[in-house]
Amino acid sequence: MILNKRIIRELKENWVRYGALAFLIIFSLGLVVSMAGSTDVVNYTIDTNNEKNQLEDGEFSVYVPLTKNQQMELEKMGAKTEAAFYVDLPGAEKSVLRVFKNRNNINTIALEEGSLADQIGEIALEKHYAEKHGIRVGQSIEVGQKNYQVTGTGTVPDYSNVVQNVSDVLADLKQFSIGFVAEAEFNQLLAGDSNIEYNYSYKLDGNLTATELKEKLVDLDFDKTKVANKYMQEIINTIEKGKNDLSGGVKDLADGTQKLANGTSALQQGSNELADGAGSLANGTDQLSSGLGELTNSNATLNKAADDVFQGMIAQVNSEFENIGMTVTVTGDNYSSVIDSLIKTIDGSDANTVEVLNTLNTLNTMKAQLDSYKAFKEGLRAYTNGVESAYSGSAELSAGADSLYQGSVTLANGANTLSNGSASLNSGMGEFKSQVTNFINENMDYQYVNLITFLEAGDNQRITSCKSDAAINKNSALIAGAIIITLIAYMISVFVIHTIDKESAVIGALYSMGYVKKELLRHFMILPMLIVAASAILGTGLGFVLIGENIKENVAYYSYPGYAMVFPPYLLIYGVLLPVMIAVLVNYLVINSKLSMEPLKLLRREKKQHQLANIDLKEMGFINRYRIRQLLREIRGNITMFWGLFIAILLMVFGFSIYGSVSAYVNNVASDVEYNYLYLLKYPMETAPNDATKAYTESLTADLYLTGGEMDVTVQGIDDKNPYFDFPLDGEKNDVIISDSVANKFGYKVGDEITLSDNLEDRNYNFRIKEVVNFASGLYVFMDIKEMRELFGQEDDYYNTLMSDHELDIEAGRIATVITVDKMVAAARQMFTMMYGLVITILGASVLLFAIVMYLLVKMMIDKSTFSISLIKVFGYNEREIKKLYLGTTFYTVALSTLIAIPVSKMIINKIYPYMVSNVSAGMNATMAPQSYLIMVAIILSTYVIVNFMIGRHLKKISLVEILKERE
Numbered sequence: 001m002i003l004n005k006r007i008i009r010e011l012k013e014n015w016v017r018y019g020a021l022a023f024l025i026i027f028s029l030g031l032v033v034s035m036a037g038s039t040d041v042v043n044y045t046i047d048t049n050n051e052k053n054q055l056e057d058g059e060f061s062v063y064v065p066l067t068k069n070q071q072m073e074l075e076k077m078g079a080k081t082e083a084a085f086y087v088d089l090p091g092a093e094k095s096v097l098r099v100f101k102n103r104n105n106i107n108t109i110a111l112e113e114g115s116l117a118d119q120i121g122e123i124a125l126e127k128h129y130a131e132k133h134g135i136r137v138g139q140s141i142e143v144g145q146k147n148y149q150v151t152g153t154g155t156v157p158d159y160s161n162v163v164q165n166v167s168d169v170l171a172d173l174k175q176f177s178i179g180f181v182a183e184a185e186f187n188q189l190l191a192g193d194s195n196i197e198y199n200y201s202y203k204l205d206g207n208l209t210a211t212e213l214k215e216k217l218v219d220l221d222f223d224k225t226k227v228a229n230k231y232m233q234e235i236i237n238t239i240e241k242g243k244n245d246l247s248g249g250v251k252d253l254a255d256g257t258q259k260l261a262n263g264t265s266a267l268q269q270g271s272n273e274l275a276d277g278a279g280s281l282a283n284g285t286d287q288l289s290s291g292l293g294e295l296t297n298s299n300a301t302l303n304k305a306a307d308d309v310f311q312g313m314i315a316q317v318n319s320e321f322e323n324i325g326m327t328v329t330v331t332g333d334n335y336s337s338v339i340d341s342l343i344k345t346i347d348g349s350d351a352n353t354v355e356v357l358n359t360l361n362t363l364n365t366m367k368a369q370l371d372s373y374k375a376f377k378e379g380l381r382a383y384t385n386g387v388e389s390a391y392s393g394s395a396e397l398s399a400g401a402d403s404l405y406q407g408s409v410t411l412a413n414g415a416n417t418l419s420n421g422s423a424s425l426n427s428g429m430g431e432f433k434s435q436v437t438n439f440i441n442e443n444m445d446y447q448y449v450n451l452i453t454f455l456e457a458g459d460n461q462r463i464t465s466c467k468s469d470a471a472i473n474k475n476s477a478l479i480a481g482a483i484i485i486t487l488i489a490y491m492i493s494v495f496v497i498h499t500i501d502k503e504s505a506v507i508g509a510l511y512s513m514g515y516v517k518k519e520l521l522r523h524f525m526i527l528p529m530l531i532v533a534a535s536a537i538l539g540t541g542l543g544f545v546l547i548g549e550n551i552k553e554n555v556a557y558y559s560y561p562g563y564a565m566v567f568p569p570y571l572l573i574y575g576v577l578l579p580v581m582i583a584v585l586v587n588y589l590v591i592n593s594k595l596s597m598e599p600l601k602l603l604r605r606e607k608k609q610h611q612l613a614n615i616d617l618k619e620m621g622f623i624n625r626y627r628i629r630q631l632l633r634e635i636r637g638n639i640t641m642f643w644g645l646f647i648a649i650l651l652m653v654f655g656f657s658i659y660g661s662v663s664a665y666v667n668n669v670a671s672d673v674e675y676n677y678l679y680l681l682k683y684p685m686e687t688a689p690n691d692a693t694k695a696y697t698e699s700l701t702a703d704l705y706l707t708g709g710e711m712d713v714t715v716q717g718i719d720d721k722n723p724y725f726d727f728p729l730d731g732e733k734n735d736v737i738i739s740d741s742v743a744n745k746f747g748y749k750v751g752d753e754i755t756l757s758d759n760l761e762d763r764n765y766n767f768r769i770k771e772v773v774n775f776a777s778g779l780y781v782f783m784d785i786k787e788m789r790e791l792f793g794q795e796d797d798y799y800n801t802l803m804s805d806h807e808l809d810i811e812a813g814r815i816a817t818v819i820t821v822d823k824m825v826a827a828a829r830q831m832f833t834m835m836y837g838l839v840i841t842i843l844g845a846s847v848l849l850f851a852i853v854m855y856l857l858v859k860m861m862i863d864k865s866t867f868s869i870s871l872i873k874v875f876g877y878n879e880r881e882i883k884k885l886y887l888g889t890t891f892y893t894v895a896l897s898t899l900i901a902i903p904v905s906k907m908i909i910n911k912i913y914p915y916m917v918s919n920v921s922a923g924m925n926a927t928m929a930p931q932s933y934l935i936m937v938a939i940i941l942s943t944y945v946i947v948n949f950m951i952g953r954h955l956k957k958i959s960l961v962e963i964l965k966e967r968e
Helices: 002-013 015-052 068-077 127-132 183-192 210-219 230-323 335-347 354-444 461-502 504-512 517-550 552-557 569-594 599-603 622-633 635-672 740-746 785-791 821-864 866-874 879-886 888-916 930-956
Strands: 058-062 079-083 086-090 096-101 110-114 122-126 140-143 146-155 176-181 198-204 451-456 677-681 693-704 709-718 735-739 753-758 763-773 780-784 801-804 815-820
Touching: 002 015, 002 517, 015 461, 015 517, 015 569, 015 821, 058 210, 068 079, 068 210, 096 183, 122 127, 122 140, 127 146, 127 176, 176 183, 198 210, 210 451, 230 354, 335 354, 461 517, 461 552, 461 569, 461 635, 461 821, 504 517, 517 552, 517 569, 635 821, 635 888, 635 930, 693 740, 693 785, 709 740, 709 753, 709 785, 735 740, 740 763, 740 780, 763 780, 780 785, 815 821, 821 888, 821 930, 888 930
Parallel strands: 096 176, 122 146, 709 780, 735 763
Antiparallel strands: 058 198, 058 451, 079 198, 086 096, 110 146, 122 176, 140 146, 677 801, 677 815, 693 709, 693 753, 693 801, 735 780, 753 763
């Protein structure tokens, strides 16, 4: 059709416009296809390598290596296993090198260069480790204080993400990696190092599931005597000592009850004899008391009789004094002194007659008789008093003897009861001893569970991280690409409409000449379709070319063989057919609607006025009224510009959010963690170092709604005395405090009831969230250490974690992992380095999209107003005033787009960002610092000023004669 000759003229006249659109399509599709294509390349390479090198279905570790019979038994069930034992040794520049023996069947090595180590003293290294340390094949490297010759470099499928621990956030390829030695060399390591980890890889065949395999591994016999690790042997010895102590204690208790029974039997016999003797004593004392009572009753009579006799003798003496002529009277009290005085008087005289001597004899006899009887009377008095005392004592003795008898009877009864009870106790102790022996045999004859860890390949981030990272980039790129293509297609339709409006008279004439709508529709769609198709082909081709550049960071970080280019058909469809189809659909709808006007209206260049153009602006000044009218007249172009700028600003917010998120993560890791060293212990010491703080750590899993899978969560038990955490742990049982990372990652909030799972034990634990605290380093749940010990069935003083502000002197074999703040910060900064290129790309693309969209649409609107601008110039308005009239409206659109797009874009990014980092073992929000908003506004305004300047130059080129071209 001759009409199509206009296409070349249209292209020449507006080559800048169509060139910019083509560039935008090529640039956008180039980025999208390169990102999606790089994902496909990564996936294809990894999948091919996994199949070729026999990627495991999972792995597990044990305390004691499986026997050949056990491995054969597992293989018959449908699980093929291969030993993947390893030992961590110090490597170059204070790094850690995990050394394996060469694999034969599962997770085999894909060599990048050189050959496998097959001799003692040789080693093959993971390729990134060799690259980071500048080690080449043939050179020597010191590993574990021994020199090895490097024979080759390569990769293995189970360590595509080379992290030391599965829960680590990022790999540090310089500080940790893996190496492989010959079997003979590894056997020497086994003989010389007790810290071997007995790890196995497995592949399932048939109907056997991972759960069934795990249950079988739990049930496998475990010979504790074959435990080679001295620290594990300490634990076993402690457990066995408890069992032996219990058994020995029960035996001693049984022996003691037998002795008690024998002793109480003897006590029973003795107490019965004591009761009999006490009864006889009580009877004797009663008889004694009765006899003494009778004597006591005669005491007064005896005393009176003795006194009467004594008084009679006094009277007789007085009578004899009278007979001998002495006028002396004596009494019972003075007789001794009176008689002594008489004797002294008589004896002192000189007369020694017979009479005198007889008198003296008489006096002495009298005195002697009186003294003798007085002594008898006083002795009798003492006797009667003694009888009275004896009677009183015998009464007390009798009462005591009765009490003794009653007590001895009670004692005898008690001894009988005690003897019977001890006999029953001895009999029961025999049964108790038998029951305890059975309990020990059934419950403490430990069939130790050999299984330490069990991990399926789908839950192993060493295997899954690379593909999940790539999948997120791919999905994001495809969605963003579809949005941008739709926008560009609509922009093209706007430009076509502008062309139709500009040449409406010609179109009307063509209608009058016999052209039909279908022909004109096809004609006006040719140019946009050609531009879109050509740009799509070039953009897709550019995308495939850029895959090598786009994949560089992935290749540099993850460990897999050299990639092979693939060209998946869906990308060709997406990159070529989809843009054309979107352009066809959008342009058809828009152009068809525009060409539906009556030919007469097209000839007269009548334009359908939008109702907004007739809005009453009251008494507003001419300049402002004109600018608003111009804005309303070009409402379609301004809406298109708004959405174009919105998408550009969305990309800009996304770029700044990534930057802010990673920056905040780096800063928070450095500020939230107050300890310098954290030691996770496989085998805790009986006594912890005095300068360390004890804690208890368990690893559980939580359901991650973002991916529909699970993610590991660290539960850490601490106490109120822990100097590195300042939040209180008091509360109800099973109350926990979660880090903000956990809250962000899983969407938890205060008051939520959450469930964490122990997949190895197949147990679930329920907790209630009491508080959310700032702690960026990893996914941590904190609880009181006493309650945690009780919950997990540990001893009251159990711990497996030490925190310190300095390095501790701990045997290497006891340590599972050492986490330092410096390493955490370095890993976080490595993430920043990895994301920096992406941030720059996104920001650059957003600025470019912003500038091109604004330039093209503003220029189109200026072109549509050429006649008006020329007329304004005729009226004498200068360039500054014309810019104010026509370009000033653009500022309103830009300002409105900025005010709306920034907060809305931030809300959108906040929603989708968690999905972007769903595979990262840390909670990261889409954070933007206040200065980022200022920088973004400055970029937008700077871009606006530049575009405004370029459009201003175009305004100057509009001549006054343009008005003459529009005459009818």
